[in-house]
Amino acid sequence: MKKKYLIILAIIGINFTSCRKSQENKTSPQYKQLTEAVYASGNIYPRNEYKLTANADGFLIKQTAFEGDLINKNQLIFQLESISQDARLEAASNILRQSEANFGDNSPILDELESQLKNARTKLSNDSINYARNKELFDRNATTRIEYERAELAFQTSKNDVSARRKAWLRTKNQLYVDLQNSKSNFKVNAREGDNFRIRSFEAGKIYEIYKKQGELVRKGEAVALVGDANDVYAQLAIDELDFAKVKIGQEVLIKIDVYKDKVFKAKVTKLYPKLNKADQTFRVDAEFIDEKPNTFYGMTIEANIVVSQNPRVLTIPKNYLVGSDSVWIEENGDKKKIKITKGVENLDMVEVKSGLTEKSVLFIGN
Template sequence: MKKIFLIILLFIISCKDKFEQTKPTIGDVTESVYASGIIKSENQYAVFSTVNGILNKIDVVAGQTITKDQLLFEIDDDKAELNTQNAKLTYQLSQNDNRYIQDKISEMELKVQLARDKLLVDKSLYDRNNRIKEDHIISEVDFEKVELAYKSSQLNLKTSQKQLSQLKLQLNFDQNKNNILLQIGQETQNDYQIKSALSGQLFDILVKEGTLISPQIPLAIIGKKNAFLLELEVDENDMARVKLNQSVLITLDSYKNQVFEAKVDKIFPIMNEQSRTFKIEAHFINPPQKLYPNLSAEANIVIQTKKNAVTIPKNYLLKGDSIQISKKEKRKVKIGLSDYQKVEIMEGLKADEIIYKLKE
């Protein structure tokens, strides 16, 4: 008899040891959307060159404060300088006050003047012979020759005047074209001196002097000094619930056991097809004392909060939205809001009831 009692007692103890138990709590429950991302400096950007070449000189050091248009890098520009000098010479040769241009214009103007003088002579002959033609002092054939010479002079003057006009237009066009080519050359030469697009802090230099530079190679990282934002990625399944100005709870590996609050202030309205996520930006309300670009962050974007809710630990909720109300009996419940730790029970459980779960 004692042996049977001992077996039953051990069975009860054994069953008891398999379960954990708890009671619901009354408190706030918050529904949120998970997001992950990094810390970035405001206006953070990578510096690139627009030209190929050898990096001759680095004029800055990582960590320093820089101003807009400050010189950062110098690339070998010998070839660009020669091209600029050649363009400058070509432009100078095409200017209207150049002796060569003046000689061409003067030559054409002289041609026009000679054509005008010849026209005056031929017109005078034509007028005189036209008056005596009726008296048959000049033959019809000779008059036609005079008339033809007069018309030829008229055409020759018009042609010469047109050629002069075209010459001036062409010379003016060449001058403007060469001026543009000179400006392009000067701008291209400026491209070999890489300057900062904004004032801020130089976070990192990614190249060394003597390196072959191309437009595909990032040279440095620059951003606003002491001003940071959160760049987060939200899964496409959750994106419809994310709105501007929602509260964001942030945890950082660099600040263990601390939670920081931020606000959603920018939503990028396009999905990344590879990761199937949307990018959003948020700003800290009270940021940590020290932050650095590219720190990893995890976030919970608060969708809604309910006060005085009946909640249970999330790991006590079974499949099919049910709970264990005794070691042998389950009960269906209606759930409401949930976060990563607890879930609201709207119907099916009283605040003073005990619930169970198997020990892990």
């Protein structure tokens, strides 16, 4: 980028016009208020800019918003074809419903086991009564040992059967609970996988560009759309590396946008980026608009002046009176003389003279 210094006198109420020349192209230095600025070029971008990307491979089969549309946070914007994943999700959903039925209040599996346990307890109760009666009879020698032992064996068998059936009921219930939790986890995983085929917005904003059309194949990690803040923009500027040291955070920036013709927007420097862009030998600087902001059109080209110093009263001459980089022709006692001067701030139109001339000096162009 060619180094430029612009003077912003129109903004502070002072005309840009060079010192008035005589018909012989003569002039004299004048004290003026001089503002030094660094030239920058760049573009306008929305804040909170991000790209919507795909988390899975698939064909784009549905689109709910288009370029220029305002969108809400977490709004579904695109949907990719997901036949295989939909089938897996449906299978997981069916398994989950079956698991919930198996472990629910009306579980057919648990009802059957509970019924078997109830019958075993009834038999145990009968066998217990029969055992007690036979024991009493045996103690009074009213029955044989064989009948007594048969009743005792039936009672112990029923007792063991009740214990076994209760353990089977608890074991089955615990297993059905584990199956239900696994089914829930499997369903959540498949549902989450299904979300990879649905592309949603991260934040509310405006869609500035869409990179894919319906029916096109989208690869995992591929950008599908560009989204940014619909109400706020900032200026992204490129500063020549020779001027970068002069730029500080908080400095005033005067911005000209081609779309707005002669209108000048005011901003301030908010961020300096320390990395040099080797392609064009520039540094990036961001500026935030003050008061009025331009419309949120993405990438509008701008030119800007960053005010780096303001000199309320300095001796200046028109730049076209310079000979080389530090000399001028003056008239002294009727003779023409070439002398050297010490320059200060300079720009495309004016040069500050620190020494070598006074207000009474008479300058002219050429020999």
